[in-house]
Amino acid sequence: MENIEIAKIFHEIADLLEIKNENPFRVRSYRNAGHVIAELPENLKSIVENDEPILDEISGIGKSIHEKIVEIVKTGKCKFHDELLKELPPTILELLQVSGIGPKKVQLLYKELGIQSVSDLEKAAKAHKIHTLAGMGEKTEENILKAIENLKQSKGRFKLGIAMTYAVPLIEYLKNIDGVIHVSEAGSLRRRKETIGDIDILVACKKGSRVMDRFIAYPEVREVLAKGDTKSTVILRCGLQADVRVLDKKSYGAALQYFTGSKAHNIAIRERAKRMRLKVSEYGVFDEKTDKWIAGETEEDVYRAVGLPWIPPEIRENAGEIESALNDKLPHLIDVKDLKGDLHVHTTETDGASTLDEMVESAIKQGYEYIAITDHSKAVSIAHGLDEKRVLRQIEEIDKLNKRFTVHGSR
């Protein structure tokens, strides 16, 4: 049993309870536990089997969920979860994947029309049965069909590097709009998560700028899902969703803090602020009582206002970073500047683009301590691989360079 499978059970419990109209905070507890477990670096099964005490220290896991984790590891399932699945069909959960459909609508659709799956929902919408329900009209019916189509075409989460290739040109496009002052990546993209659910971009602009009109006119936009004064959502041709948030320059830091997330980090920061009689939103940090604006121009200002140093986006996951920040124990994150050398380098002797001298010069410029020349051998004749004679000559060249650049025994 892997963490991710245990997490899934808690996510399903949360969804099922929510559809049943249970206490929203109890729902939040299960959902949060699912999230914490999914992000946990340690393997829960071995923690439980080795009777390690770590579980009690994990924030968000209390008595009830602790017991359920032990039950799941030992029996492979959870009674509470099974009971809920007797009350509601398991396929009902896939309805929540349709954007615009939440727990309330799932409950209504199931109760009134017996809809249990996305294909049931599609049939009902096509047969115009949805608009007869309370609070649902013609538009809702149309939107459901569109959302089902988008769900079918969805390519899921994108790898960071792939998402970046779509985000960079959009950011450039936004930077060139009249009145735009700052543009920044936000969300999981800025936190450098391995996979990205959507592209989140923050824009600061002068009042009266028509940023949203220009955003939805971006040539790569396939469909506009929502368009407001400060927030719009589109789907790009590549299949990724893009969210753009536009705010005043004065709120840029607070907005960047909000839009970078993560959601769990934001909630933790806001709870902390509340205890300090402050309110944090994307518009700034405010005095709870007077509603007076206190900070928000930069992220540093926002964190300082709640008594914290700036926290690097990569660790804003509510996984202990706030405590580390409080104790001045924030980790040093690896940077390009930390690279000490490169163990895979080609030269023009084979299929490289630069000469040996140029590669060495460039390595020294970047502060590398070492590089390894790894040209092709004669087995790769297509790349003009080195035979014995040429490789010996290259070694001589390397020895000469090493002598030339050796200072006090280090290279």
Added chain:
DNA sequence: GCCGTTTTCGGCCCGACTGTTTTCAGTCG
């Protein structure tokens, strides 16, 4: 269900957009 710089009980982040509705609930970020 979880948790504590005021708390072991009583709160639990805060705001934007949409549709269907005469004032707001649902969903989403």
